[in-house]
Amino acid sequence: MAQDISPKGNHLPSLEQLSALAKGRVPQNTVMNTEKWVKIMNKWRADVNYNYLLESQDKDTIELQVTQFLCGVTSKNGEYYSRTSLKNALSAISRYLQDVKPGWRYSLHNKxxxxxxxxxFDGLLKDMKKKGIGETKSTDGLSTDEIRHIIQHETLNPNVPFGLLKRVFFWICILGAPRGGEHVNLLASQLADTPDGIIFKKGQQKNDQGGVDGNQFDLNIPFPPDPPGIAAIAQGKWYRDKQIAIRSMFKTICVECNIDIKGRNICNHSGRKTSIFELFDLGIPENTGMAITGHHSVGGYRAYAKPNNSHKREALSGIVNRLNGLPLLPSLNTTSKRKNSINESDFSQSISISESDSDFDVDESQEDSISNVSSFCTAKEIMEKGSCINSASHAPEEDHIIMKKRKDYNTV
Structure with a gap:
């Protein structure tokens, strides 16, 4: 835009050019979100016989009808919108009124x-949360094993054009942590090849649009150098300065690489979530992680960098492990390996007693009891099998143990 309206040399911009600059300052995703919710709102208004424009009403009427819309709107299939979506709807309607209603300087968020x-609206959101309605379906990331599997898969073969395209895109998602919407606007010019590795440049982000009050510096993310024997990704052999990504490519890559995504919300944004969690799991300091992801607040970064179920399970296992007489939970390494492995294998454990190290043998019933107790790995199983633990510890020895007399080989 700037190149079109700002030729070299002094000139006098037209009013149309100045208006285009003012209009272009709003991110395209914001424009699309506003248009979507205004369309949904107008459909709802027609259904409830509000056959006039919202912006034609006074302040009190607008307050009432916006409240009615938020509390009464449903999706096309009659389902509730998520609580996050309803908050987005309120923001979109507020922006819309500021744009189209003359003299309107209010924000609908102002209580x-x-x-x-x-x-x-506050009561609605709290009631929905209490009843478990409208929970936001968060994006799922990939495990370390899944990342490794994808990188080694033929789908990302760098020796063919489309394979190289997918490989570049995947690495940008994992190392560059782009936000939703940034993927479809990626340009080859954002990748600068240097002797120390690729530099991925972000000129503008959702929370860094530049502008009068914004940051005027680009966010540069230094990628590690290519491993020996791997061709650099920015050789100019196939790419020109045009869009190099498509929507849903991250999910497409996962499917083509045989990653199990059933029941998981995998999309382009999954790369950002995966990247931040890997940084968190490696123990990278928050300020370093935020310098890579572009977060301005610690709270925004921690929304991604937070413990998963494996971390929580390991932490809670410490409580159980301190209790004498209770079986130990599996270690974090065992849990992570079992959760992250692409081809999961059954976890089994057995106890064997060597005759040479024991003065007695254990019969089958005692072996089963010990094996069952030692294989418990969840609090629920511990509670269910508590009676088994007690019976194993208090059972009479004569019912479970068969003593064997040692042979006296010295006797002739």
Whole structure:
């Protein structure tokens, strides 16, 4: 845009050019989100016989009807929108009114100007959460083993054009941690090849649009150098300065590499979540991670960098492990390996007693009891099998142990 309206040399921009600059300052994703929710709102208004424009009403009527919309709208299939989506809807309608209603300088988020809207919408969200309605389906990331599997798969073969395209895209997702929407606007010019490795440049982000009050520096992410024997990804052999990515490519790569994504929300944004969690799992300091991901607040970064179920299970196992007489939970390494492995194998454990090291043998019933107790790995199983533990510890020895007399080989 700047090149089109700002030729070299002094000139006088037209009013149309200046208007285009003002309009272009709003991110395209924001424009699309606003248009989507205005369309949904107008459909709802027609269904409830509000056959006039929202912006034609006064402040009090707008407050009431926006509240009614948020509390009464459903999706096309009659399902509730997620709580996050409803909050996005309120933001979109607020932007819309500021754009189209003359003299409107209000924000619908202001609880002083719109106390009824705030109180009722706040109550709606809390009631939905209490009832388990409208939970946001978060994006799922990949495990370390899955990343390794994809990188080694033929789908990402760098010796063919489309394989190289996917390989570049996948590495950008994992190392560059792009936000949703940035993938489809990737340009080859964002990759600068240097002797120390590729530099991935981000000129503009969702939380860094530049502008009068913004940051005027690009975010540069230094990728590690290519391993020996691997061709550099920015040789100019196949790429020109045009869009090099498509929507849903990350999910397509996972499917083509035979990654099990059933029941998982895998999309382009999964690369960002995977990248941040890997940084967290490696113990990388938050300020370093934020310098890579472009987060401005620790809270935003921690929304991604947080313990998963394996970390929580390992932490809780410490409580169980301190209790004498209870079986130990599997270690984090065992749990992670079992969860992250692409081809999961059954976890089994057995106890054997050597005759040479024991003065007695254990019969089958005692072996089963010990084996069952030692293989428990969850609190639920411990509770269910508690009676088994007690019976194993208090059973009479004569019912379970068969003593064998040693042979006296010295007797002739």
């Amino acid at each position: 002083v100007d719109f106390p009824d809207l705030y109180a009722r």
